[in-house]
Amino acid sequence: RNWKKISGFDFKEILFEEYNHIAKITINRERYRNAFTPLTTWEMSQAFAYCRECADIRVVILTGAGDKAFCSGGDMHVKGRGGYVGNDGVPRLNVLDVQMQIRRLPKPVIAMVNGYAIGGGHVLHVMCDLTIASENAIFGQTGPKVGSFDAGFGASYLARMVGQKKAREIWFLCKQYTAHEAEQMGMVNKVVPFEQLEDTCVDWAEIMMERSPLALRMIKAGLNAELDGQAGIQELAGDATMLYYTMDEAQEGGKAFLEKRKPDFDKYPVFP
Ligand code: 2NE
16 A cells, blocks of 8 residues: 655654555554654654644554564663653653543544554553454553553453453453454454455545544544543533534624624524
């Protein structure tokens, strides 16, 4: 496929490309099984922010470079006290910001899992709306083995997917699971041969692009809202407000204020 680099960015640790209204964000640290540093996650944040703002982007695919790993979590070489340490010497856990961006992006995000999805990399695939995995993909958490954990979405959202018992097994034992096992657990949508992975992701993206974007946006917000408490309601409510602002009834309120008169809301239909 003719993926084109999205211009305007000078990314060092990710690739950011576009094809037919699909953005592809590739963690590009093959040497380290696509482990992320604070720079990787900062660049991912900028890419996801662009995907949110750019109306031309309808679906996002998140993946890792090569055929060995989707993402192996935080880069253990730069894990310091308090977080992962970037060039500025400050420890950070800014992958949590990326998790929230995926959660709140009003467009579908597909995890294209091409190998290991481990640790914080496993949580990233969990955050995506859909996961399509190649047959060689391996899933698992390592936190309690290497002095870490993600008790946020990495625990509670995972448990919503695979159930409490399995989520506890995944975290307490830190075993690795095949793509088919992950599919049976309910955290993978489809497993395909490696050679078909990207085509399948693009096919699914293209099917979703034939659907109503606003319908998909509202469904994602609704599915989030059930789990995300007040923050989830805020997301769904924000979408409701956005829709309300497109209506004459809302325009009338604003116009009346500026024209220093009483608003006349009676002329608008009231649905049962
Ligand atoms: C991913 C895995 C299972 C792959 O195993 P294998 O045998 O295929 O490769 P190998 O030889 O282990 O790795 C290849 C090279 O990549 C580096 C390795 O150190 C190795 O380098 P060299 O020995 O050739 O120099 N590499 C792999 N993963 C890395 C990592 N995460 N950081 C830095 N270098 C890495 C196997 O490599 C593995 O288990 N990796 C570690 C996974 C891990 O424990 N990740 C951190 C979890 S904690 C986390 O991500 C996290 C969190 O829990 C909460 C918040 C935020 C983050």
